[in-house]
Amino acid sequence: MQAVATKLIDVTENNADKIARQWYADVRKNPKTPSYHDLPADRAIPQAVDFYTKFRGVFSAKNPFDEARRVYAKYADDCYEKGIPLQEAIYAMTLMRRHIWLYAEFQALFVSAVEQQQAVESLNRTILLFDYATYVITERYQELMKGEIDRQLGALRALGMEESFTGSKVGIMACLLVACGFLTYYYHAVMASGVIFTHLFYIPIVLAGVWWRKKGIYVSVLLGLILISSHLIILKGVPLTDDLIRAIMFIVVSAVVALLAEGFTKIEILYKTVPRSGAA
Amino acid sequence: MQGYATKLIEITEQSADRIALQWLKDVRANPKTPAYHNFSDEKALSHAVAFYKNFRALFCTDKPFEAARKFFTKYADERYSEGIPLHEAIYALILMRRHIWLYAEFQAVFVTAVEHHQAAESLTRTILMFDYATYVITGRYEELMKREMEERIRLDSKAGSFSQKLIHGGHAK
Numbered sequence: 362m363q364a365v366a367t368k369l370i371d372v373t374e375n376n377a378d379k380i381a382r383q384w385y386a387d388v389r390k391n392p393k394t395p396s397y398h399d400l401p402a403d404r405a406i407p408q409a410v411d412f413y414t415k416f417r418g419v420f421s422a423k424n425p426f427d428e429a430r431r432v433y434a435k436y437a438d439d440c441y442e443k444g445i446p447l448q449e450a451i452y453a454m455t456l457m458r459r460h461i462w463l464y465a466e467f468q469a470l471f472v473s474a475v476e477q478q479q480a481v482e483s484l485n486r487t488i489l490l491f492d493y494a495t496y497v498i499t500e501r502y503q504e505l506m507k508g509e510i511d512r513q514l515g516a517l518r519a520l521g522m523e524e525s526f527t528g529s530k531v532g533i534m535a536c537l538l539v540a541c542g543f544l545t546y547y548y549h550a551v552m553a554s555g556v557i558f559t560h561l562f563y564i565p566i567v568l569a570g571v572w573w574r575k576k577g578i579y580v581s582v583l584l585g586l587i588l589i590s591s592h593l594i595i596l597k598g599v600p601l602t603d604d605l606i607r608a609i610m611f612i613v614v615s616a617v618v619a620l621l622a623e624g625f626t627k628i629e630i631l632y633k634t635v636p637r638s639g640a641a
Numbered sequence: 642m643q644g645y646a647t648k649l650i651e652i653t654e655q656s657a658d659r660i661a662l663q664w665l666k667d668v669r670a671n672p673k674t675p676a677y678h679n680f681s682d683e684k685a686l687s688h689a690v691a692f693y694k695n696f697r698a699l700f701c702t703d704k705p706f707e708a709a710r711k712f713f714t715k716y717a718d719e720r721y722s723e724g725i726p727l728h729e730a731i732y733a734l735i736l737m738r739r740h741i742w743l744y745a746e747f748q749a750v751f752v753t754a755v756e757h758h759q760a761a762e763s764l765t766r767t768i769l770m771f772d773y774a775t776y777v778i779t780g781r782y783e784e785l786m787k788r789e790m791e792e793r794i795r796l797d798s799k800a801g802s803f804s805q806k807l808i809h810g811g812h813a814k
Contacts, residue, residue: 393776448779455772474754481761488768492735495775496673499728 368476369483370417372468373461381409384453384460393452396445408439412457419490429493436494437501447502451495458491514629530572534580537565545587549595559588559607566611570618574626581615584608648756649763650697652748653741661689664740673732676725684723692716692737699770709773716774717781727782731775738771 373380385406388397397405415432422428433454440450462484541562548558562584569577585608592604653660665685668677677685695712702708720730742764745751751760 446780447783448776451779452772452776455775477761478757481757481764484761484764488764492732495735496728496732499731499779503727 368479369461369465369487370420372465373413373416376464377410377413378406380413380460380464381406383464384409384457387456387460388453391452391456394449394456396443396449397453400443404443408436409457412436412454413461416461420486425490426493429490430497433494433497434501437498437505440498441502441505447499450502451498454494454498455491458487461487534565534569534572537568538580538583541565541584542587545591546595549591553596559604562588562611563614566615567618570615571622573619574623575616575619577619577622578612578615581611585611648751648759649741649745649767650700652745653693653696656744657690657693658686660693660740660744661686663744664689664737667736667740668733671732671736674729674736676729677733680723688716688719688733689737689740692734693741696741700766705770706773709770710777713774713777714781717778718785720778721782721785727779730782731778734774734778735771738767741767 385397385402388394388400388405390398419425419428419432436454437450440453445453465480544558544561548554548556566577566581566584569580571577573580588604588608588611589601592599592601665682668674668685671677699705699708699712716734717730720733725733745760751757
């Protein structure tokens with residue numbers, strides 16, 4: 362294989378920059394690669410040069426699939442990072458392959474009958490590599506898409522604290538509720554004031570909404586009841602209006618948080634189940 | 642185009658079932674197509690036979706991209722609905738192409754120098770068709786995934802809860 366292909370590989374390696382520029386002129390206006398139309402030369406051409414300079418390694422590898430996986434997974438990473446859709450990434454690579462042959466033909470590399478036979482063999486080998494490349498890139502893109510979704514969902518999971526607080530949510534909530542009860546008593550009975558301290562109630566309210574969704578509203582109802590009961594028992598002469606508004610706000614905030622948290626869960630489910638093309 | 646390719650097309654059309662069977666054996670055991678390992682024989686064979694029977698139409702058309710778009714969009718729709726991952730759907734197709742050539746080589750279709758030249762030209766044309774096929778299938782899968790996602794969100798929204806509407810709004814942005 363090495364002997365047969367040497368001519369094609371040599372010409373590709375030695376003219377990597379020239380072929381890459383011809384490829385760039387093509388992808389810049391090809392209707393099947395619109396993402397490349399505005400991609401600056403200094404970002405696109407090095408990708409093609411890299412591809413052509415690595416051509417020998419993949420072409421001559423004893424285990425072409427492993428080598429293809431190594432090289433083309435990186436190509437996929439690079440395209441994905443540039444925001445190029447999968448179909449365009451593959452088509453751009455197809456054009457890279459075509460430009461190798463266009464250049465070889467232009468240089469009249471394969472003229473004699475023997476050379477024509479070599480051309481067929483080189484073509485077969487190139488096609489094999491591109492079959493592997495297509496497989497690797499498609500698979501890699503799906504991995505990257507899944508990875509990105511997982512990362513985004515990670516933020517949602519962190520918000521839900523699913524992993525870090527497993528099994529101890531009830532305990533933490535109980536402690537927070539006791540602390541809120543104590544604060545209510547302290548401010549109402551000792552300080553004879555209703556200001557500021559209720560802001561701290563939003564900590565257990567938000568956590569309950571995130572952890573238990575709609576069921577978390579019970580926590581805000583409980584806190585509202587504590588506040589109003591304490592007011593009725595301890596602050597008998599003071600109008601109830603302020604604390605009543607605060608109690609209502611607890612429930613409103615709790616409901617909003619619960620609905621948002623439900624929304625996040627729904628999004629997580631949708632993302633996890635929809636991309637069927639990634640299903641192995 | 643028709644002239645030099647006739648041999649390859651004829652042998653593919655006439656031996657569609659036999660080539661499809663060889664392809665089936667391959668995808669059944671190939672580590673790159675695990676989704677086909679437990680797939681029904683009948684269904685899988687129908688994929689390959691449909692391709693081989695349509696080979697002439699795809700090969701001889703004046704507008705190869707349009708013909709490829711039409712045929713491979715249907716191919717993508719079917720594979721997607723069958724739950725075949727994209728990279729496997731494409732690789733299975735690549736194997737269909739390889740089995741045409743394996744069969745042609747086995748039948749010694751291209752022997753003389755002239756026939757070798759014809760083989761090279763047929764190969765180039767086949768590759769062009771597959772370049773288009775890959776492009777069409779990847780694009781179509783992406784479209785189908787998006788459509789399925791939107792459909793699910795639409796159904797969720799129809800269910801009416803506020804949170805579901807919230808997701809829909811967020812997604813639309």
